Structures are given as structure tokens and as C-alpha cells.
Amino acid sequence: MTVPEWLIRNRANWDERVPIHLKSPTMYSLAPLRAGTARTEPIAAAALGPIAGQKILHLQCHFGLDSLVLAQGGAEVVGIDFSAPAIAAARNLATALGLADRARFLVSNVYDAAAVLAEPASFDRVLVSWGALCWLPDLAAWARVVAHFLHPGGWLALADAHPAAYVFDNATKTPDGMPGWYMPYLGRAALVEDRIEDYADPAAVLTNTRTHEWLHPIADILTAAIDAGLRVERFQEHDTARWPMFDCLIGDGSGNYRWPDKPWLPLSFSLRAARPA
Ligand SMILES: C[S@@+](CC[C@H](N)C(=O)[O-])C[C@H]1O[C@@H](n2cnc3c(N)ncnc32)[C@H](O)[C@@H]1O
DSSP states (O other): OOOOHHHHHHHHHHHHHHHHHHHHHTTOOOHHHHHTTTOOHHHHHHHHHHOOOOOOEEEEOOTHHHHHHHHHHEEEEEEEEOOOOHHHHOOOOHTTTTOOOTTEEEEOOGGGGGHOOOOOTOOOEEEEEESOOOGSSHHHHHHHHHHHEEEEEEEEEEEEEOOOHHTTEEEEEEETSSSEOOSSTTSSOOOOEEEOOOOTTTTTTOOOOEEEEEEOOOOHHHHHHHHHEEEEEEEEESEEEESSSTTTTTSSSSEEEEEESSSOOEEEEEEEEEEEO
């Protein structure tokens, strides 16, 4: 089967980011994880609920930082990501931290996850968080993958940037220093980007610059979950986000970021959607 261009481009881009992120002292600091003091960011933690003893599938887990925090909190975790260097780094970290017995990592495109993980209907939670959905072209197919792995009563915990925030661009500024327009909310077409910079390291220069991204409106996210048979139990919009999506955002004291002057404009959302028991 022909590998689609979005998959080739995006994977090459993410493969290249892994060593950069592993050295990032700010966004991906490993020190709290190594010290055993790292905690799941509050918005995702609220969507997850109690995790001790829970079996959690973490989709698009990157190099496993957030997955390993869950394992330290007493969960049994499987992390999946399509980047082989990311998964190799995750496995190394799991071994170094003595967590390999409760944190497994697999290389796979999200859409092919059922082919590498033969454990349907066995997870208490599926976690998808922070900068994940914008890389996926087909949310209906994604939601079916999520539902496939949840056991009855288990739920999807989703925390990600708000699509209303994705319409703004950090690279262009209005005269008052605010972000310019980036992509239309209801556009639904792939945005093909060509950017050399990495968000976690201003000094990094990427060579695999071309990426395909999608803005999924809130209605499409909820509809995908519902059509996959999940029941929306909690949906919230937040005035903070996990990473400084725009230069003008300021720290909120909990590790997240907010507008200096626009608390009425959401930066993220969270969703809990359960497979009915
Ligand atoms: C911004 S990172 C997510 C970070 C993660 N939530 C965390 O906090 O560590 C996006 C991740 O999605 C992965 N990714 C993108 N498209 C994917 C796909 N189709 N299948 C699997 N992983 C994918 C990338 O390799 C990258 O690790």
C-alpha cells in the first residue's frame, strides 16, 4: 500500500525533533521524572481521574515522558507513537527508571495500533494529550481506534489545544503584538507547513521542515467520539494551555500558560468520553 505523503513528512519531522526535545531543559525537562516528583499536568489529570492500578493506553506518547509519570503514579501504561526514535528513547528511559515492567512502548501509526497491540477492550483509560489531534487527518477513524481499546466503562481522557486557538499564528503579529491569523476554523483542509524552527528549542534548525496539520473544530471532535460509540461525560474549555502556543502568553503558576489579557478566549479543552458499560 502506498504510504501517504502526510505520514512520511510528519514522521520525518517528529523523528528529527526527538533528540532536540530530549535535551530541552524547559518544555521536556527530565529532572522531575528522574527525581520521582513529576506530576501529570492538571487538566489532563482531571480528565484521567485516579490512575493508580489503572491500565492506560497513551496514544502519541512522544518519548514517553508523560507516560512514565503515569507509571510512577501506579498505572500500567502502554505508549504508542509512530516515531521509532521516540519509542527507543521511551524504552531507554523506562529501563533507566526501573519502570519497564509497568510501561511498554510500541511503534505505530495511531491508525494501525490494533495491528501492533492485540489487547482490544482491555484499557481503563486512553490518554490523548497536548498537541496530538492536529497531526491526525481522520478523527472518525481515530475515535474508532480509541473505542476499540477501551473496555466497557473505560474512558477516553483528551486534553489538547483548543481549535479556536489554532486559528491564530505565532509567527505573524498584529501591530499590537498579538498573534495574526493562521488557519480557518471551519476550513477542514490540511495545512501544509514549511517551518525550520522547533517549539522546544529556539536554537534548533530542522531539516525535515514540511508537515501536514489539521484544525479539527470542536463539533468534529465530539461527533467523532459519539459516532464511535463513546458517551461524552465531561467537556470543558480552559483559559490555559500546556505550552506557550503564543509568545504573548504568560505562566499561570501551575506550569501552564494563559493570555495576559484575554481570559475569555479558550486555549485548550478537555473531554472525558466513556465506552458505555
Ligand atoms: C506534540 S507531541 C505529543 C506530546 C505528548 N502528548 C506528550 O505530552 O508527551 C505529538 C506526538 O504525536 C506523534 N504523532 C503524530 N502523528 C502520529 C500518528 N499518525 N501516529 C502516531 N503518532 C503520531 C508524534 O511523533 C509526536 O510524538
